[in-house]
Each structure stands twice: as C-alpha cells, then as structure tokens.
Amino acid sequence: MLIRSWNVYHGRSSPARRRAYLQQVVRLASSDRPDVLCLQELPLWSLPQLAGWSGMLTFPARTRRAPFGPDIGRVLTATHHGVIRSAFSGQANAILVGAGHHAEDLGYLPISDRGHHPRVCQAVRVDHGLVVGNIHASGPVAENEVERALAWLDQRVRAGETLVLAGDFNARLDLPGFTAPHHGIDHIFVRDAESTPLDVWPVERRRQNGVVLSDHAPVELTIS
Helix, strand or coil: CEEEEEECHHHCECCCCCCCCHHHHHHHHHCCCCCEEEEEEECHHHHHHHHHHHCCEEEEEEEECCCCCHHHHHHHHCCCCCCCCHHHHCEEEEEEECCCCCEEEEEEEECCCCCCCCCEEEEEEECCCEEEEEEECCHHHHHHHHHHHHHHHHCCCCCCCEEEEEEECCCCCCCCCCCCCCCCCEEEEEECCCECCCEECCHHHHEECCEEECCCCCEEEEEC
16 A cells, blocks of 8 residues: 655745646646545645545645635735745645545544644544554644644554554654654654555656656655
C-alpha cells in the first residue's frame, strides 16, 4: 500500500509566483494512484474540487477559516499568490483514499494551544486494518501537538490495526514505537507494520514546464 504526503503550499511554486498551480499539484500527486494521499496547506475553496482533480475519496479537515468566505478569499488571493496566502483563503488538510478502498472518516482534533497557529490532526480508517492520521504541526511546539495527536489516535486504533501518522511536522522528531525518522520535517511514521524506507521526491519530479511545485517535496513509503 503506497502512502504519500505533501505540503502543497496552497498551490504556490518555489520560488512563489503571482499565479498558483494547485490543480496541477493535486493531479501530479494522484496521477500514479497512491492508496493514500495526505495533503497539507490547502485553501478552503479547493476542497470541493479535490475529488474531481484526483479521482480519489476525499476527507478534508479545516484548520483556518476564510474570513470573507472561500470564494471571496480565492479572488483576493489570486491577485498575487506570491504575497497573499492563507489570510483570506483559509486553510485545510485532507486525506485522499483510492476509490478501490473502503474508507471511514474518524474526524479530527484541534491540537494547538490558544494563541498559536490553529492546527488539527485528522484520521481515516482504510480497509478495516489501517488508521491514517494527517497533521501539520508548529515547529516550536511540535512535540506537544504530536503528543496530543497520538493520544487521540490511540483511542481510535483497534487491536491489530496499523497506525500511520503523516504530514509536515516542522520539526525532526523520533516517535518511540514507530519507524525510524529521517532528517527532514515532512515524514510518514508507521507503527505495527513493515514498510519501505521513506522516499523523498527529487526536485525534477515536481517540476512542470520549468516551474517547481510547492516549497516542500512529497514523501512516500509502501506498507507491506
């Protein structure tokens, strides 16, 4: 089972340009049909479009509201994506699951403290044997947020199920009982299953027509 995670940077390129490329990002990330795709930093207006762009089952979790609504936020942000990001468009994470799988939405939990950037952990059960958590943590307090996320996830994992925690951690973490970390801030941790080493996409794989998509590289692994 191929699990992939990508902070899509609101569809911005690296370096950021006036326009955004979110549809191209989602289509690229889903083009080889991963079993599970965890996305972070999505604008709220994009959530109804994810299924059509990807052909996958979609489970979004809002992290930041759009103060004037998603549609107006989209128009305001489109004036210059290199300058304006989530202030008007809001922000969300999402777990996408291949259409051939059974998937159950397990909800989400706010994990950030008051006064910090709003963060949540969401979870989906896939095929009655795998629970996938998706997270976008805040670097200085990432350990606290991940601890809250894991405590919540542990209440949803059934005996014998594999737990995956994927996302942008904004920190280099070592989670006891999970697969070994690597040296980046984007990671996929696996508990109670064998997996391949984490693979990080080279920059050429996310370059389209001379444009590098996102300032993060997708990461992925396969669970056997």
